[in-house]
Amino acid sequence: MEKRYNLEKLESLSGGDANFIKQMVELFLNESESNCVRFEEYQKTNDYDAMRALAHKIKPTIDLMGLHPTLEEVSQLKDAAEEGTDLERISDLVGRVNQGIRGATEDLKRDF
Amino acid sequence: MELVVCIIDDDAFYAKALKHNIERNPDYKSFVFDSAQEFFNQDLVVPDAITLDFNIPNEDCELTLTQSIKRWPDTPVLVISAQENISTAVNLLQKGAYDYLEKNSEVHNRLLNNLKNIEKSVDLNRKVKSLQKTIERKFNFKKSIKGSSPKLQKVFERMNKAIQTNITVSIYGETGTGKELVAKAIHYNSNRSKHPMVSLNVAAIPNELLESELFGHEKGAYTGAYASRKGRLEEANGGSIFLDEIAEMNLATQAKLLRVLQEREITPLGGNRSVKLDVRILVATHKDLASEVEKGNFRQDLYYRLLGLPIHLPPLRERPSDILILSRFFMDEFCKENGLDRIKLSEESKMKLVSYTYPGNVRELKAIVELAIVMSDGAMIEANDISYVSTQNAKAFINEEKSLRAFNMEIIRHFLDKYDGDVILVANKLGIGKSTIYRMLKEEKMSLHGEALQS
16 A cells, blocks of 8 residues: 655755664654644634645645655645635644644655 | 754744754754744854744744844844745844745755855954954054053044044154054944944145145046045044145145035035045144244144144154164064964073164154064074164164264264274274274273273
């Protein structure tokens, strides 16, 4: 099965420092589940400002960890949350973003 | 060169990536701050560059940028944002951000390129500051002009008066008394110290070029003027100009200089544009300007305009108590510059140094001391390491206006020292009888080796 992450960018940034990659993966794993939970909470409380801010904040991390389909979905979620009108689409995007993050987390836990 | 970068970013993941990227250059150190507040509340780290996340929660990026520039005006701030927004970027750049970087795949390379450029300018700034400090130290006149004699104290008093205003200063003194040093010390201790100090030796410039040198010229103003050139007065605008050997200026240039000083503006040769001047004038000469006026060599009106605050630098022979202080200073400087151990002066060499008249003044003393260090064994300067080679010695010797008997005695003493008390040889050299030498020594109550005899 194809990995749901791609560390090419991180490896390029690491300059061959395996320890750095390990630390960055650990940081991602530490934060990923809590970010998913926060998306769900913001959805429940209709706090779309906070949702937009979180989507904006995690974009670079998602990019660096190579969660390619999720990166586009996070961008869409940010835009949708900013508008705060299409709740069905927001719900769908939260689900897909969290699925992408949790899937990558699963793979990373297995590989590291 | 070490470069300190402060990263302000609440995203631990991204901040770590930035930190790693920055520190791939072993000369760069970085410190991460979760918030601008945390950054501003610390005073342990002085940043050479700052990266600022655009979207720090509860904080306004523009405000943080402004505060940062206010606190560290010379420290560039690189704003890093997760999204590209042209109008935001333009606004932040107008507010003083060094660059606006988007958190994309290019950001790490762009950040390193920016830091490379910042490193160059930080390096340059450090060098400029270090040179400024060196200049300030060098021209701190209590440190740079050595001596404690009452005559020198009077010079310091005058210099102190000079630095408090923009008054024109005229400096008089024999060659080698330090006229330029005094002029520079006045400039670098005045409120013009951050502006240019331009020195021009009038005697060193041919008459036909002097006007162009002083006032500048436009292209084609005269044959050979292939390009426009600023004059030295314009170069000194805001600061000071030191015109050394002013008495050597020809009458035609004197007239033009007078006009410039009266109107406080210059028009370069062959040009129409006039430039407003705000220049402090310092002049110096070894001649007596008043007598040059009487002789018709110097314009009286210019003389009065330049007279300002006169400072007379005493010749070294009039402040003998400073000779050993200056010698010690020059010895230490020379040894430091040449990586030598500190050297001492023997008692005889001290006597020799203080008994000389120094027609070339401080400049000559410096040369004598430096030569003596070279000639010495490296630990102690002895009397025979010191040699006086000035061409002006004989003139200075005669200028002392002693009695003929005193001159004779001094000549005999000199030869006796030179030939180690060999009276016969000295008598032959001088063409006098040895009994004359003995008689004179007896009358002066001196031994062959210069010691005073008991009566």
